[in-house]
Every structure is written in C-alpha cells, then in structure tokens.
Amino acid sequence: MNIQTAPSKKILPDAQTVTSVQHWTDSLFSFRVTRPRSLRFRSGEFVMIGLLKDDGKPLLRAYSIASPSWDEELEFYSIKVPDGPLTSRLQKIAPGDEIILRPKPVGTLVLDALLPGKRLWMICTGTGVAPFASLLRDPETWESYDEVILAHTCRTNAELAYGRALVDSLPTDPLIGELIGEKLHYYPTTTREKSAIEGRISDHLRDGRAFRALKRPAWNAEEDRVMICGNLALNKDIMSICNGHGLSEGANSDPKHFVVEKAFID
Numbered sequence: 001m002n003i004q005t006a007p008s009k010k011i012l013p014d015a016q017t018v019t020s021v022q023h024w025t026d027s028l029f030s031f032r033v034t035r036p037r038s039l040r041f042r043s044g045e046f047v048m049i050g051l052l053k054d055d056g057k058p059l060l061r062a063y064s065i066a067s068p069s070w071d072e073e074l075e076f077y078s079i080k081v082p083d084g085p086l087t088s089r090l091q092k093i094a095p096g097d098e099i100i101l102r103p104k105p106v107g108t109l110v111l112d113a114l115l116p117g118k119r120l121w122m123i124c125t126g127t128g129v130a131p132f133a134s135l136l137r138d139p140e141t142w143e144s145y146d147e148v149i150l151a152h153t154c155r156t157n158a159e160l161a162y163g164r165a166l167v168d169s170l171p172t173d174p175l176i177g178e179l180i181g182e183k184l185h186y187y188p189t190t191t192r193e194k195s196a197i198e199g200r201i202s203d204h205l206r207d208g209r210a211f212r213a214l215k216r217p218a219w220n221a222e223e224d225r226v227m228i229c230g231n232l233a234l235n236k237d238i239m240s241i242c243n244g245h246g247l248s249e250g251a252n253s254d255p256k257h258f259v260v261e262k263a264f265i266d
Contacts, residue, residue: 007217015098019073025158028127029091030066030077031118041105043069043129043138044227048102049076050086057147060085062155062263064131064229065105068138070175074101077130077162101118107131108259110226113250117225119216120145123201125153130162131261132229136170142179145225146154149185149214152202153234155192162236164188185214202237206228219245226258235260 016033023029041047043065050060069095075198080091093099109131112122120141122132129152135141152163167186171177187210189197197204197213204210210216218228219242226247228238239249242258250256 014090014100014102015238016096016101017255018075018095018099020095021093021240023162025079025156028078028159028162029080030075030162031093032067032075033074033101035072035074036103038100039074039103039105040068040093041065041069042107043108043141044111045105045107045134046131046261047074047105048100050100051089052100057184060100060102061087061197064107064109064134064261064263066130066133067189070100075133077127077133086217107252107261107263108262109135109229110252110259111135111140113252113255113259114225114227116144117151117257118145119147119197119225121219121224121226122148122150123205123228123230123234124151125201125228125234126159126233128229128231129166130229133163133166134225135227136166136184137173137176138211139176139179142183143175145183147183147185147216149187149216151153151187151189151201151204151210153191153230157193157195160188175213179260200234200237202234202241205238205241218245221246221248224257226259229259235262 011202019032021031044065046062049063050058053059063076066076066077151183154160180221188227189201226242228235250259
C-alpha cells in the first residue's frame, strides 16, 4: 500500500485527515485516517463518519473501525454504492482530504458482550468483515479463546481479497503473531462465482458442512461464542441457527453466547 500523509486543515467539524486509500475492487475500498487523541474504543466498535453535503450539513453513517484499539490511525472498509448518498462521494477521497468523524464509539461486537468460551466464530458478509479486522488484530482476542474462526461470505473471489490479506498477515504480525499459532481458521465462501467453497455460510452451518470441513463440533453453549456482522438476511439466518443450537443473544450489559451488529451503511 502506498501511504501518503498530509497535514490536516481542520476545516470540517470533528475533521480527520485521510492518510491512505486502497481500492480492492470496483465496488470495495479501504482507507485510513488520523485518530483523535481523545478517542478511546474497544476493538469491534463503530463510529459515525461522513462528509458535508452541498448545503453544509453533515451526512453521516455508521462505520465499524477496522483497525485495532491500539493503532495510532483508524482504518475503515467500505462498499461503493453508485447512488449512495455518502459512499458515492466517499469513494473518491484521496490522501490529504478530510472526513467528519464523531468520536463516540459504540457497538455490540465486543468481547465484553460474550461469556467466556473456547471457540470464537466470526460470521460475516462483504464489508461486515471490518469489525473482525479490528478484533483479529487485538491481543485480547487470542488470549481469550483457544480457537478463532473467521467465516466470510462474498459474491466473488475478488471481494474476499481484503479479508484474505488480513488473514495472511496475522501470523507474522509483530504484536500478535506468536499468540496465534494454530488457533486461526479461515472459511471463505462465494455465492456468485466458483471457488474452493461455494454457497452462503448460513447454509454451510445449517447443514453441517462448515463444521465437518473445519473438523469442529456443532455449536454448544458451553464452548462456542459467535459474532455476526452482515446484511439483514445473514444476521437473521445466523441468529436463528444460534438459537437452534441453544445459544442466547448477549449485550454489553448482559453477556451471553452470541452478538450481532445491527448498524448499516448505505
């Protein structure tokens, strides 16, 4: 990645400066911005970011922070929607540009919302991998679980590139590489293109293909914890499967067996 840095002009309210942008496909991109000194967040949380509209009013959407809580910058991963009120403009940002960032992180995809367990499953579609990019780079995740499974479903192989690059980088990460060992398992699937594993992750979990392929037992409330982040259909499907295995939904104030992120972007 070619990273460039430019001084922030701080013209926008809550402005942060874009430091780098990477376009993964025609419809997906990631970018990094400066981090407010006062911002503290738990890996897996999201913030509101955006741009000013032509009338001078802010246009904001919820974006999961893809960088871990210790990172000196903030990373985000986004879809490009041609007619999307925000993403149609956000996809054109370049290093040195400014975005609005409201430094009030929230979210349910945090380790605190889960009871202690043995295996942590991260189930996602598309850009839903972003909060897991944060959690997978956090030492606490690897210290808390014996195994971590990332199951990422996209339409095409190209759309899996961000998640695959993330997974490939983890074993040599200077901070967490030694903690990972044999703990990490990756289960990528595609729905509109041939690949090693085809189909929706919900179908693979429902009929047991995922458990058999990974040589892991079906979910049980004593050992398994599940985090879910994707489109509405995926969220509902996986929640139903969790309930069918005796898992209950947790929250920051009431940790249980699974959590689901319900914030969406355009």
